[in-house]
Amino acid sequence: MNTKQLAYFLSTAEQGSISGAAKTLDVAQPAISLQLANLEHELKIKLFERNFRGVALTSAGEQFEEHARLILNQINQAKLALIGQQTQCKGKVVVGLSQSICNVLSIQLQTELEHRFANVELTFRVGPSYMVENWFAEQQIDIALCYNAELNKNAANTLPLLSENLYLYISPRPKNPSYSELSLFGSIPFESLQDYELFMPDKRDALPELLVAQAEKLGIKLKTRNAFGQLMTTLHYVSQGFGLAIYPSSATCHLEACQQIRAINIIQPELKRDVFLRLSDHQRKNAAVAAVFELIRETTANLHADHSWRGTLLDTKYRQSSVINVESAVAG
Template sequence: MDIRQLRYFLEIVEQGSLTAASRTLNVAQPALSLHLRNMEERLDTPLLVRKANGVEPTEAGEILRSRARSILNEMERTEDEIRNLDKSPGGAVRLGLSATISEILTLPLIDALMERYPRITLNIADAMSGFVTEWLEEGRVDLAVLYNTSAGGATNADVLVEEELVLIQPPDKPIAKDVSLRCLSEAPVILPSKGHGLRDLIESAARSRKIEVNVAMEIDSYRNTKHLVAKGFGNSVLPLHAVINEVSEGSLAYANFARSELRRGAILKRSGTPSRAQQAVEETIQEVVSDLVQSGNWAGATLSTSLT
């Protein structure tokens, strides 16, 4: 197999059909079919399953898709490194951000990078941490800043901050200054679906205290969660910085959990060997995060000892 075949195969899988891949690659469909057939003969296994509405990768095809993306990314990074040895870091860096982190980090990070490294193009995508983790594992992003809620989940990562989670409620309901985790069983709660880090963290903490969380709705969007809480559909749990503006405006209220019962770490995680541009982005992220916490703009967060 050569690099061209890997590019063709990856485009076919991502487009979901040879016809669509033929258009985006500007390569005749019979030529794509021939490349695919040659790859399958070389590997002695089918790579795609033909269906009425397109194609899907087989198990072998899934393996090749993952490896192909990594190989092509590494080739791109290598070429960029060699071309720019005598210049400041440059090129594209793809960054995945947890949605709540994105709102506070994106603007100051872009400002800092434009000033320090104008040759770097930063591509940012945000979602809940579970989705960002998948992007990193699939090679869709080079770096990610997301929440780490499992003891074994911080491989190839640096802890940036630890932040406190708070109970949020509609502003028209009385709320104590400090609450117990037991309040999560006493009133309806809006949480992400099972498998997302925030949900797992909350339910794990509740189980350890023999508390059953009264989950009223599962919403995989913290923006929609805030709207639903404000309208009185239930309470929720979010980091303080994600609701501080709404609290100031009077559309939400919050309470701390007694003894800071719910905390989680935000980590900077990387995929593979970083390029010079990725290293520059990593260093800038660490500096910007430190500034945000020390200035009080990342409410409820404390810096990791590695950044202090």
């Protein structure tokens, strides 16, 4: 059953004939007849009695007419509410996030925003995790995507978003001879990472803190070298076969898709880190900020579903893409 069938049914009932409905709706008679036949087949009831004057509702058809009008009215109200919400959402929204999250999230988020909320201007402020936390504390950004569990765990207006997997990344064709054996690995114990030199971001960032803490638990020390200032520069160096790095799939999804880089699972233990979505207190009632906040939640769920951003989805509101389903229903 769909809204087109309901509209054809109600118009036919009002006009008392299929030809009258066709003229009112500016639709060919066979198209209306087909939709009505499909509707009766699905409901397994006869909705109309045909006679020489046209059609008349059966008793079952009269009962169904009430429900059909109610359904279409509710859908129209939902459509008006959505249109009104989109019209109200105006202004600029600043989102602070790391380079890796920006890599996976920005294009899809911006595309969805332009499609649904054309009057909202979105700005990304990209930096290391500790800088994102500072920007948020100083109210320089409206929304933040953060990693610091202690800061975010019990904070108001904070949502655990995703527990992302971390991988060791290597070129499919390593040029460093010491990486040759790694090219055959599907997984590697964390303890074995001490045998290889790894690119490492600024030690104040969340990723080095996690890796160093895990190494200390196992009583080992990792060999590191400073990563290049930009994530893409570091990944380009790795993809050319000259280095190794540990990142989430959000940082590498575009390179993995074209097989320029390969992920090796880290085990014993498996490495994960939680991503938190934070909404600034001073923007809680801002409709544009609220719209972007919800779109980030939905986009994250979609990226997780297509394996671009791998891990455990902690925020399950949009696991089944419920917003898309609502919009499809409104569109009929």
